Amino acid sequence: MKLFITALILMMGVSPESPAGNPQNDKVYILPAPSLKGTMSVEEALQQRRSRRQFLDRELSMEQLSQILWSAYGITVKRDDYPVLRGGLRTAPSAGALYPLEIYVMVGNVKGIEPGLYKYNSEDHSIRCTISEDLRKEASSAAYNQKMIKDAPAVLFYSAAYERCSKKYGERGKERYVCMDLGHSAENVYLQAEALHLGTCAVGAFSDEALKKLFQLPADEEPIYMMPIGYCK
Ligand SMILES: Cc1cc2nc3c(=O)[nH]c(=O)nc-3n(C[C@H](O)[C@H](O)[C@H](O)COP(=O)(O)O)c2cc1C
Incomplete structure (x- = not known):
């Protein structure tokens, strides 16, 4: 209920109240439901997919961001009977359905969303602010000054909670499966971006x-990828 009210307040463009000592973590946006119909076929998206590194300073919509995050790790089959799934099966396959990735988005210029770092929650298709500051410039410096990170209006950031996988699969889970999972999710983002006439680039x-510090990551998460999203020049 509290989540719903906060989301409603944000939609109305009013700053939500934050609990004392926790000024940022209460800002939540429930994203619009993803669209299941597009204007480009999978085959066309595959044919056109490219790593794109030059972005316009043009605002993205909440619908576009919603679609990108859903393609990355959105829930497609709800399974509340298996708490280990944390909501259900997703757009990307995952070894043992353990879903070891966490996805954040650095928002710089997305209509209706305050700039900041947000963590994606697949379960209710929402983003929750973890740092209310535009971190793109610092993240670009941490990525050896790759300009696309500061230019893109939004940048996905993947971290890996390796232990979720290694607990069950040992070294194999850590060394192989997590990165395989990442590849599946990231390719979804490439294709979805293409289908929305946007661009992206995998950044490893x-x-x-530097990123762990900048994003104040929990101790059990390791940085693994960034993917800037935007209109291409
Ligand atoms: C694991 C991985 C890491 C990458 N890291 C970067 C990067 O840091 N910067 C960059 O400009 N491109 C990066 N790329 C994109 C590749 O350069 C790109 O995929 C490759 O040149 C082939 O081009 P294409 O994706 O347009 O087919 C990365 C790709 C992968 C798969």
Whole structure:
């Protein structure tokens, strides 16, 4: 109920009240439901897919961001009977359905969403603010000054909770499965971006330490990818 009220307040453009000592973590946006119909076939998206690195300073809509996050890790079959699934089966396959990835989005220029770092929650298709500051410039520096990170209006950031996988699959889970899971999710994002006439690029070159610090990551999460999203120049 509290989540719903906060989301409603945000939709109305009013700052939500935050509990004392926790000024940022209460900002939640429930994203619009994803559309299941597009204007481009999977085959066309595959044919056109490219890593795109030059972005316009043009605002994204909440619908576009919603669609991108859903393609990455959205729930497609609800399974409340299996709490381990944390909501259900998703758009991307995952070894043992353990879903070891966490997805964040750095919002810079998305209509109706205050700039900041947000964590995606697949279960209710929402984003929750973890840092209310536009971190794109600092993240670009941490990625050896790759300009696309500061230019794109939104940047996905993946972290990996390796233990979710290694608990069941040991070293194999850690060394292989997590990155395979990441590849599946990231390819979804590439294709979805293409189908929305947007662009993205997988970015694996960055300082892990710098990003961990910048994003104040929990101790059990490791940085693994960034994917800027935007209109291409
Ligand atoms: C694991 C991985 C890491 C990557 N890291 C970067 C990166 O840090 N910066 C960058 O510009 N491109 C990066 N790329 C994108 C590749 O350069 C790109 O996929 C490759 O040149 C092929 O081009 P295409 O994706 O347009 O087919 C990465 C791709 C992968 C799969």
